[in-house]
Each structure stands twice: as structure tokens, then as C-alpha cells.
């Protein structure tokens with residue numbers, strides 16, 4: 001699977017959903033629409049999987065409003081060129097070609113492999129046996145709900161822990 005590395009605080013923005021676009025220079029991976037990508041952080045640790053929804057090659061000077069959608073902003077053009085020059089270790093300017101890659105996260109991978117939010121059994125579960133889980137650690141603080149699960153250990157009122 002093709003991998004893309006993201007600097008500093010960008011993985012956070014991607015996981016929050018505020019970043020859905022990445023700009024790449026000298027794309028030697030030939031990233032194309034429908035590609036499945038593995039996203040890694042500065043330490044090369046995977047944090048998400050994503051699917052490419054659109055690709056466009058342009059120059060920095062020709063960036064359109066559409067290209068900025070889902071992309072982090074810069075305080076100035078200078079800051080933007082400085083940032084990319086730092087990423088790529090050469091002088092990036094308005095004439096540099098840039099590949100605009102828009103993507104959608106694969107949420108299944110995100111929830112299971114990346115955050116380890118799996119469900120683990122403390123004992124063997126028989127085929128067909130019903131399993132229940134405690135919602136209290138998933139609730140919004142200050143809220144509560146009545147439980148009707150029927151378990152003899154039921155707390156009846158579920159509150160945020």
C-alpha cells in the first residue's frame with residue numbers, strides 16, 4: 001500500500017476531519033484516484049487509512065479556492081513556501097508544481113487498528129451467546145439513561161463514569 005507521511009500536528013487535523021486534502025511535490029508514488037493510502041506520522045507510525053477521491057496537478061501560483069478546501073491555511077504566502085521548502089529540502093516557489101490530493105478516511109481501520117478501540121472478552125464466548133457492554137464510559141458527562149438489558153447485574157441507571 002502507498003504510504004504518505006504527515007508532519008507535526010497534521011495527523012491530529014486529519015483524525016478530527018478538518019484536513020481532507022494534502023499537497024505533494026514530486027509525487028514519485030503516482031498517487032491516483034481510488035488509491036488506498038496508509039497515513040503515517042513523523043515517526044512513521046500509521047494513524048489512518050484513506051482512499052483518494054480526487055487528484056489535480058497545478059502550480060502554487062495557480063491554487064484555486066477549491067484546492068484550499070480541507071487544507072490547512074498559512075499566515076502568508078512566504079510562510080507557505082517556507083513550510084514546503086522545509087518539508088522537501090529545496091526552494092519551493094510559485095512556479096513549483098504541486099499535486100492536490102483529496103481523500104476520505106477509512107473509519108473502520110481508524111477505530112480498530114489505530115486507536116485500539118476493540119472489544120476484548122475476559123472469558124470465552126459461546127456461539128450465539130448474547131454479549132452486552134457498559135455504555136457509561138461512552139456517555140457525555142452529566143447525562144444518564146435507563147437500562148433495560150435484563151442482566152441480573154444491571155445497574156438500571158447508567159451514568160457517565
Ligand SMILES: [Zn+2]
Pocket residue numbers: 147148149150151153154155156
Ligand atoms: Zn443493564
